Amino acid sequence: MSAAFIRIVGLKKHFQMGGTTVRALDGLDLEIVQNSFTVVMGPSGSGKSTLLYLLGGLDRPSAGQIDVAGQRLDQMDENQLAIFRRKSVGFIFQSFNLIQSMNALENVTFPMQFAGVAPKERNSRATELLKRVGLADRMHHKPNELSGGQQQRVAIARALVNNPIMILADEPTGNLDSGSGISVMQMLAELHKNGRTVLVVTHDPRMKHFATHKIHLLDGKVVSEDEYERASLDALKFTEQAANLGEAHE
Amino acid sequence: MKFLDLLKLIAGNLSRRKGRVALTAIGVVIGTAAVVILVSLAIGLQENANQQLYGIGDLTQISVSPTYPEGGGEKGGQPSQPKLLTNQAIEEIRAIPGVVAIIPHEYMNAGMMAYYDKLEGGFGATGVGTSELAELGLSATQGSTTLQKGEIIIGSMIPSNFYNPRLRPGQDPPPPPDLYDKKIKIVFIKWDPSGAEIKKTITFRVAGVLKETRSGPDWSVYMRLEDVKAINEWATGQRINYNKNGYSMVIVKVDDVNHVLDATDKITELGFQAFSPQSFVEGINNFYLILQVIFGGVGAIALLVAAIGIANTMAMAILERTREIGLMKAIGATNRDVLAIFLGEAAGIGFVGGLGGVIIGWLAGQGLNVVAIVYLAGQTATQGGMPPSVAVSTPLWLPIFALVFATIIGLISGLYPALRAATMIPVLALKYE
Numbered sequence: 207m208s209a210a211f212i213r214i215v216g217l218k219k220h221f222q223m224g225g226t227t228v229r230a231l232d233g234l235d236l237e238i239v240q241n242s243f244t245v246v247m248g249p250s251g252s253g254k255s256t257l258l259y260l261l262g263g264l265d266r267p268s269a270g271q272i273d274v275a276g277q278r279l280d281q282m283d284e285n286q287l288a289i290f291r292r293k294s295v296g297f298i299f300q301s302f303n304l305i306q307s308m309n310a311l312e313n314v315t316f317p318m319q320f321a322g323v324a325p326k327e328r329n330s331r332a333t334e335l336l337k338r339v340g341l342a343d344r345m346h347h348k349p350n351e352l353s354g355g356q357q358q359r360v361a362i363a364r365a366l367v368n369n370p371i372m373i374l375a376d377e378p379t380g381n382l383d384s385g386s387g388i389s390v391m392q393m394l395a396e397l398h399k400n401g402r403t404v405l406v407v408t409h410d411p412r413m414k415h416f417a418t419h420k421i422h423l424l425d426g427k428v429v430s431e432d433e434y435e436r437a438s439l440d441a442l443k444f445t446e447q448a449a450n451l452g453e454a455h456e
Numbered sequence: 457m458k459f460l461d462l463l464k465l466i467a468g469n470l471s472r473r474k475g476r477v478a479l480t481a482i483g484v485v486i487g488t489a490a491v492v493i494l495v496s497l498a499i500g501l502q503e504n505a506n507q508q509l510y511g512i513g514d515l516t517q518i519s520v521s522p523t524y525p526e527g528g529g530e531k532g533g534q535p536s537q538p539k540l541l542t543n544q545a546i547e548e549i550r551a552i553p554g555v556v557a558i559i560p561h562e563y564m565n566a567g568m569m570a571y572y573d574k575l576e577g578g579f580g581a582t583g584v585g586t587s588e589l590a591e592l593g594l595s596a597t598q599g600s601t602t603l604q605k606g607e608i609i610i611g612s613m614i615p616s617n618f619y620n621p622r623l624r625p626g627q628d629p630p631p632p633p634d635l636y637d638k639k640i641k642i643v644f645i646k647w648d649p650s651g652a653e654i655k656k657t658i659t660f661r662v663a664g665v666l667k668e669t670r671s672g673p674d675w676s677v678y679m680r681l682e683d684v685k686a687i688n689e690w691a692t693g694q695r696i697n698y699n700k701n702g703y704s705m706v707i708v709k710v711d712d713v714n715h716v717l718d719a720t721d722k723i724t725e726l727g728f729q730a731f732s733p734q735s736f737v738e739g740i741n742n743f744y745l746i747l748q749v750i751f752g753g754v755g756a757i758a759l760l761v762a763a764i765g766i767a768n769t770m771a772m773a774i775l776e777r778t779r780e781i782g783l784m785k786a787i788g789a790t791n792r793d794v795l796a797i798f799l800g801e802a803a804g805i806g807f808v809g810g811l812g813g814v815i816i817g818w819l820a821g822q823g824l825n826v827v828a829i830v831y832l833a834g835q836t837a838t839q840g841g842m843p844p845s846v847a848v849s850t851p852l853w854l855p856i857f858a859l860v861f862a863t864i865i866g867l868i869s870g871l872y873p874a875l876r877a878a879t880m881i882p883v884l885a886l887k888y889e
Contacts, residue, residue, distance in 0.1 A: 264786055265883040285790050292788025303783045303886070307472040317787035319461045368788065 296365030355386025483762030484809020491755030492817025583684025782885030806866020
């Protein structure tokens, strides 16, 4: 077994929301090995997106340690985090987050501008990646001229341009029809095969079939699959009871 | 982020919101145009005023006169001494830093009448303590400025002082004679105690005619100091001792216009009356400088209003583009990158508006020039006098300054919105609805 690529110890993230403190993550410990395909599952509010953003350096923890490939994210300043995101992380979002005024090629080259890559190199890399995701003929189309699946493929190409070691995806199939969803999953699996560490937050049960590891989150903590299933069943039963109760009243 | 990429990105971002950028920039256009045209107007006025001052004389000269005690000089008990321009005093003045030459002047005390051909004319004469009038900043249209024994040099208007005394009414006056290299008889007149006239006639050759200066020298006849001294001694019957009585006036030449005011002050401290055209010019220039500042200030108020518009537009843009800011950070933009992008956009609006304002201001100034010169030329034609050559004058530095100023205004207006954008927490920006 390889050494931990991601090591999280006692991670806490608390928000203030309307006077009450929301404990999105509450003392989470976690290790993820290199070149794994990890699916993070959990009901909404379980803290799975928060975990993803903390791992990607888009947010700072309230307490605890985050160690990614030997770098302590919790000790970095804003600038170091920006460099970390630029070099080491590729993000994929549920809503794609493409810039509407830029065409597919420009969207893909955009991150390389911040990295200071020369224009020629930028174009050849972006073209190559767009070809790989099957959009060779759509490079000069704006996002609103592309289907959801195509937009997500542009976003995947964009996530890859700086050749990151880690791909973080937040509900990447959430806005897609099932066919496009499968093809996005296949692409993520391929990235994993090519040696990257992939972490996907999802509700989509099909994603399990591509994953090498599964993490279940409940109330800001990691739980075992059994516990998770039990909680899910309880929730289901509770919903049924509530429904029955409602019917009885009618 | 590379500078060229930054510029392209800013240009792209501005061009995708053309309408809003244009509306915001209009305020800057108006402000910049106002600054350009108003300051140009003030500069044009100043140039006109300076043109009228043309001929005020060599600006590196200071004329110094002796000081005589005022009427009640002995009231305080001590008789105040007159401060005379003796040779010793001249050495004191020569010691002042920046002074390069001192040229004594002596006014003619005797009455004078000049005769040439059938014409006669009256004028005053000045004796100068130099044989080279070029030292006084004068130049000749005919002959030379070098004065030798038995010679005089005349101002440009002197020939028109000659008239024909035997001219009958209705006859046309003769044209002013060409006096260069001609011999002129000058009759000097004094009166004995009984009131009888005593005359003395001397013939001089006109060695040169001076170029028009539109000031005193045009009406002057220059002689050698020794000649005037001899005639004055004859007229008063007393010997003149410059070590005791001093000169009537001296012209002090200073090496640089910038040293004139200092030297004038020092001479005044020594107790003499000192006057330099430069102090006059300086006063006028100060007035126009104040006018420029006031006019510029009026334009600047318009720019200030425009600045608020830019700040507002940028604040709105940042709200609308919050998710985009979050995304930029997610793909590796540093806070500085984001700051630079939004500051650049604000400065870009200022620059675009400034460019428009400079062009409109300049064109309006040219238009005003055409109208004003036609109108004023018509006025001066009926009233006499010199027509102004410009009404509005735009020096090259003004549009450049206005453009830079408008850009900086934009930059400053964008400071607060851009700082807010740069310091957004990426995850919150990404989730912003």
